[in-house]
Amino acid sequence: MHTESKDEMRDKILEAALRRFTHYGASKTTMNEIADDLRCSKASLYYYFPDKKAMHMAVLEKIAEAYFQEMEKEADNVNSATEALIRIVDIRKQFISKFCRLEIFMLLKDASDLMLQEKKKGMEREIALHVKIIKAGIASGEFNVKNPEQIAELLVQACAGLRFSVPDHIREDMDLDDEMFELVMEKQKQLLEVFINGIKA
Amino acid sequence: MHTESKDEMRDKILEAALRRFTHYGASKTTMNEIADDLRCSKASLYYYFPDKKAMHMAVLEKIAEAYFQEMEKEADNVNSATEALIRIVDIRKQFISKFCRLEIFMLLKDASDLMLQEKKKGMEREIALHVKIIKAGIASGEFNVKNPEQIAELLVQACAGLRFSVPDHIREDMDLDDEMFELVMEKQKQLLEVFINGIKA
């Protein structure tokens, strides 16, 4: 396989891996399959990534970057804080439904230290952008909140938690069927509505 | 072992099982250990319960009954709906900290059909009593809510979800350390505060 630059090849690999990962999950995807898709050897992959886990992380980071950037675009340009928070839930829904098979939700078993760290960073980034929106809401007189950081964290965690409490059982693979996924997102919206009401000025 | 009645013996067994279960967990407790505690034979236990699972369920039901009755007492006699909801969270905290080792939280693996069904019933009972409180709040003019059923379900599920989203990882055994447990309960209170605000008249 020929590419103009090292970065470009790296990106091609990430794309191929993403395709496989979203279809079959990372653990069911072999390095050989990715290599075959790219018509290159498996050894090549190891020229660009130290190991499979690093590659997996890179895929996740790429997705996460797009996810957060779209959210932050929303947070940076707030007309109505209420509207912004609602948009955030929609963006989240879009992304999760696209990339739920990526094994981001490896919260229980596995969960290397590094991944946990990255997950934490992600949460903090999501909270930070909620803080920004809430502060904008305070500034505009929409909200009345003493501690935006605490409230933002609470909102993010409460929404995330519905992922686990709404289904009546959690499958080993952590997957939700479509119907349950829709229900969870619906609940997130309902919660957000009450929550916004609860912090209104 | 001698007792006055069949029911009394059944209850003695339940007590012994509860002691073992809370200390070591149900799966680490053998029928022989329970029998030895009671100075009776294992076979006797099978005279009162068809199998270990049924016994486990009976223990859980006994605890749950006390749990719900205390909550329902609160729900049946509401002065301030707001206060009642806060009290509910406190009751929940008390019970969970006492009986968290009972393997009630077997949500992922295992999870027999019957247990899932009982869990669902429990959730519904908890929601029902929240509905009662919220309706009382509406009647007294504290709250302004169109669909108390939906709101009650949302509140219960959002609180329950924090159990999973606040810890940065979920251990296989589903246990929380004390510090994390306190944090989760604190978050439940925070959420409740915003939530109550969000449904105020």
Added chain:
DNA sequence: TTTTGACTTCGTAACTTAAAAAGTCAAAAA
């Protein structure tokens, strides 16, 4: 500098098995 085939190492699923725990029952005791 990048790629590769041939290689070694590692992880896991599939068996095996031995011990422990669940569960049964006919007979004894109350």
Added chain:
DNA sequence: TTTTTGACTTTTTAAGTTACGAAGTCAAAA
């Protein structure tokens, strides 16, 4: 007749093994 029990069988599970597929390495080639 109701309750209890020791001796029994069956089932579950933890531990150990193996074999295969996938991860990862490297010297040589492009």
